[in-house]
Amino acid sequence: MATTIDRWNKGKVSPTMSLARVHNFSISLDGFGTGEGMSRDAPFGHAGERLHQWMFTTRFWHEMTGRSGGTAGLDDAFARQFEPGIGAEIMGAGKFGYPGWHEDPDWKGWWGPNPPFHTPTFVLTHHPRPSIEMEGGTTFHFLDTSPAEALDTAREAADGQDVRIGGGPTVVRDFFAAGLIDRLHVVVAPILLGRGVRLWDGLEGPEKDYEVEATSSPSGVTHVTFTRAGL
Amino acid sequence: MATTIDRWNKGKVSPTMSLARVHNFSISLDGFGTGEGMSRDAPFGHAGERLHQWMFTTRFWHEMTGRSGGTAGLDDAFARQFEPGIGAEIMGAGKFGYPGWHEDPDWKGWWGPNPPFHTPTFVLTHHPRPSIEMEGGTTFHFLDTSPAEALDTAREAADGQDVRIGGGPTVVRDFFAAGLIDRLHVVVAPILLGRGVRLWDGLEGPEKDYEVEATSSPSGVTHVTFTRAGL
Numbered sequence: 001m002a003t004t005i006d007r008w009n010k011g012k013v014s015p016t017m018s019l020a021r022v023h024n025f026s027i028s029l030d031g032f033g034t035g036e037g038m039s040r041d042a043p044f045g046h047a048g049e050r051l052h053q054w055m056f057t058t059r060f061w062h063e064m065t066g067r068s069g070g071t072a073g074l075d076d077a078f079a080r081q082f083e084p085g086i087g088a089e090i091m092g093a094g095k096f097g098y099p100g101w102h103e104d105p106d107w108k109g110w111w112g113p114n115p116p117f118h119t120p121t122f123v124l125t126h127h128p129r130p131s132i133e134m135e136g137g138t139t140f141h142f143l144d145t146s147p148a149e150a151l152d153t154a155r156e157a158a159d160g161q162d163v164r165i166g167g168g169p170t171v172v173r174d175f176f177a178a179g180l181i182d183r184l185h186v187v188v189a190p191i192l193l194g195r196g197v198r199l200w201d202g203l204e205g206p207e208k209d210y211e212v213e214a215t216s217s218p219s220g221v222t223h224v225t226f227t228r229a230g231l
Numbered sequence: 232m233a234t235t236i237d238r239w240n241k242g243k244v245s246p247t248m249s250l251a252r253v254h255n256f257s258i259s260l261d262g263f264g265t266g267e268g269m270s271r272d273a274p275f276g277h278a279g280e281r282l283h284q285w286m287f288t289t290r291f292w293h294e295m296t297g298r299s300g301g302t303a304g305l306d307d308a309f310a311r312q313f314e315p316g317i318g319a320e321i322m323g324a325g326k327f328g329y330p331g332w333h334e335d336p337d338w339k340g341w342w343g344p345n346p347p348f349h350t351p352t353f354v355l356t357h358h359p360r361p362s363i364e365m366e367g368g369t370t371f372h373f374l375d376t377s378p379a380e381a382l383d384t385a386r387e388a389a390d391g392q393d394v395r396i397g398g399g400p401t402v403v404r405d406f407f408a409a410g411l412i413d414r415l416h417v418v419v420a421p422i423l424l425g426r427g428v429r430l431w432d433g434l435e436g437p438e439k440d441y442e443v444e445a446t447s448s449p450s451g452v453t454h455v456t457f458t459r460a461g462l
Contacts, residue, residue, distance in 0.1 A: 029455065030431035031262055188419075190443040190455065194435025200261035204425025212421040216447040224260065224421065 018155050019162045019182040019231070022172055023082040025199070026051035026187045026221075032196035033169030040098040043110060045196055051189050054221040055079050064116055074217045078185060087161025088154040089117050092171035093125040096140070102127035109140065117166075120157040122150055124171060147175045169199045177203055184210075184226040249386050250393045250413040250462070253403055254313040256430070257282040257418045257452075263427035264400030271329040274341060276427055282420050285452040286310050295347055305448045309416060318392025319385040320348050323402035324356040325428075327371070333358035340371065348397075351388040353381055355402060378406045400430045408434055415441075415457040 027033045028051065035047030044051060055061050059070030060079040070076065093102070101107040102125060109115055118137040128142035141157075143150050154163045165175050175181050186199070210226040217223065258264050259282065266278030275282060286292050290301030291311040301307065324333070332338040333356060340346055349368040359373035372388075374381050385394045396406050406412050417430070441457040448454065 029262075030429075030434065031260075188445070188453075190445055191438050192431055192434045192436060194431075194433060198261075200423055200425075202425060203261070203423045205423060207422050212451065214419070214421055214447040214451060214453045216445040216453060220443065220445060222419075222445045222447060222453050 018087075018158055018160060020151060020165055020175065020180050021086070021162050021183040021185075022165045022167075022175075022181060023185045024055060024079055024187060025167055025169075025172055025185065026054070026189055027169070027199050028189055028191050028193040028196075030192045030194065031198045031200050032193040033167065033172070033199040034094075035193055035196040038094070038099060043098070047193055047196060050191055054187060054189065054217070054219050057219070071219075074215065074223070075219050075221065078187070078223050081185070082164070083118075085162045086119060086164045087158025088119050089121040089164040089166045090150050090154050090171070090175075091121065091123055091166035092168050093123060093127075094168045094170065095166060096123045096125070102129075105129075108132055108134065114138070120154070121166075122154050122157075124150055147171075147178050147180055151175070151180055169197045173199055173201065173203065176206060179206075179209070181226070182228045182231060186224045186226075188222045188224060190220045249318075249389055249391060251382060251396055251406065251411050252317070252393050252414040252416075253396045253398075253406075253412060254416045255286060255310055255418060256398055256400075256403055256416065257285070257420055258400070258430050259420055259422050259424040259427075261423045261425065262429045262431050263424040264398065264403070264430040265325075266424055266427040269325070269330060274329070278424055278427060281422055285418060285420065285448070285450050288450070302450075305446065305454070306450050306452065309418070309454050312416070313395070314349075316393045317350060317395045318389025319350050320352045320395040320397045321381050321385050321402070321406075322352065322354055322397035323399050324354060324358075325399045325401065326397060327354045327356070333360075336360075339363055339365065345369070351385070352397075353385050353388075355381055378402075378409050378411055382406070382411055400428045404430055404432065404434065407437060410440070412457070413459045413462060417455045417457075419453045419455060421451045 035045030037045040054075050057071050058076040058079045059072050060076050062068060062070035096109055097107050113134060114136040115134055115138040120139050120141060122141050122143050125142050126144050128144050132140040151163060165172055165181060176184060210228055213225050215223045266276030268276040285306050288302050289307040289310045290303045291307050293299060293301035327340050328338050344365060345367040346365055346369040351370050351372060353372050353374050356373050357375050359375050363371040382394060396403055396412060407415060441459055444456050446454045
């Protein structure tokens with residue numbers, strides 16, 4: 001069996017390889033990444049905050065939102081992989097704003113003046129607009145292009161670091177279906193939403209190219225990771 | 232907080248209560264309980280045996296199939312809850328036979344002369360036929376009736392014991408949607424089937440009436456249990 005050093009030497013693990021990673025992507029037990037009826041007042045539709053409750057209790061989230069405290073166990077260990085090593089993010093139009101945001105010239109995302117990305121952030125949209133520089137290192141760029149081309153662009157901007165594929169479900173699914181994702185971290189919440197946007201729709205058998213691991217947390221969620229074989 | 236003895240005394244836990252239970256019901260990560268293209272040669276369609284691989288390695292399964300050996304860990308502990316306390320089973324036409332079995336007067340199920348049920352077993356079908364007595368205590372009865380009425384009939388036959396709702400996915404879903412299931416044990420296999428029959432379709436929010444627990448196994452599957460609140 002090859003050691004890590006062997007594999008490193010063979011170039012299978014490279015410190016300069018830029019991966020495409022998904023982190024903290026929450027779905028319901030029936031596979032919905034967002035609920036039905038998304039609007040400016042309900043970013044996740046009828047799902048509300050139920051898909052992400054597991055994260056709000058972590059120390060990672062408390063730090064992100066300028067508070068002390070929070071849990072430091074399994075959920076936190078997964079959650080805080082969100083940031084290290086990331087040099088750019090790609091997100092869909094449905095994550096950047098409410099349905100119809102492209103008609104609002106002042107819309108700058110949900111996250112206030114200092115968004116939690118702190119890198120170049122590429123928004124896939126059929127309605128591109130000029131880039132928006134925010135505080136804290138986040139600059140929103142708008143692209144009307146394919147997943148593969150967007151990834152090339154984001155990789156260049158990431159300057160050798162990894163690219164986070166930030167969601168929503170349609171974007172993660174499109175990139176996964178195109179074989180572009182190297183690490184996928186999905187969090188299954190123990191609820192049945194019944195309706196919304198499914199993450200897995202139309203995906204058949206991608207696990208043959210990945211190592212898949214499931215880890216249940218005392219909080220009730222299950223962390224499922226897909227890691228490209230050989231990485 | 233009420234002790235178990237308190238609850239027992241209040242009648243919330245009763246040794247004579249007959250529960251409706253689902254055990255070892257396997258689904259893919261994208262929620263399919265069976266694949267597409269079911270036939271006499273492919274009882275689970277394109278899913279093949281992949282959904283149930285976790286069970287075949289258990290000591291429980293080895294015992295059921297007259298062999299020694301098998302694993303004795305988490306998967307086995309869950310799997311062997313299948314039989315104790317069960318006095319009858321209800322299954323759907325799609326579990327009893329291949330599409331079109333009702334046109335075959337000699338069809339007696341997939342399981343040979345001594346099926347693994349060992350109790351009265353009620354098959355829900357729009358094509359009822361006379362009961363079939365098998366070896367080992369299994370008698371197949373055929374009912375064209377609603378889930379609630381079938382459960383009443385099976386409970387009577389179970390003589391105070393529990394009733395297993397045996398599947399397939401449509402039957403489990405119908406009974407769950409009707410609020411008839413007391414304990415639901417689902418096993419999520421780390422594969423994406425992409426197509427087939429979904430277990431959860433149309434179910435929204437049943438978790439509010441249940442305690443839900445998820446437990447990942449070293450084998451890669453995750454056991455999810457719904458237990459009716461107060462039981």
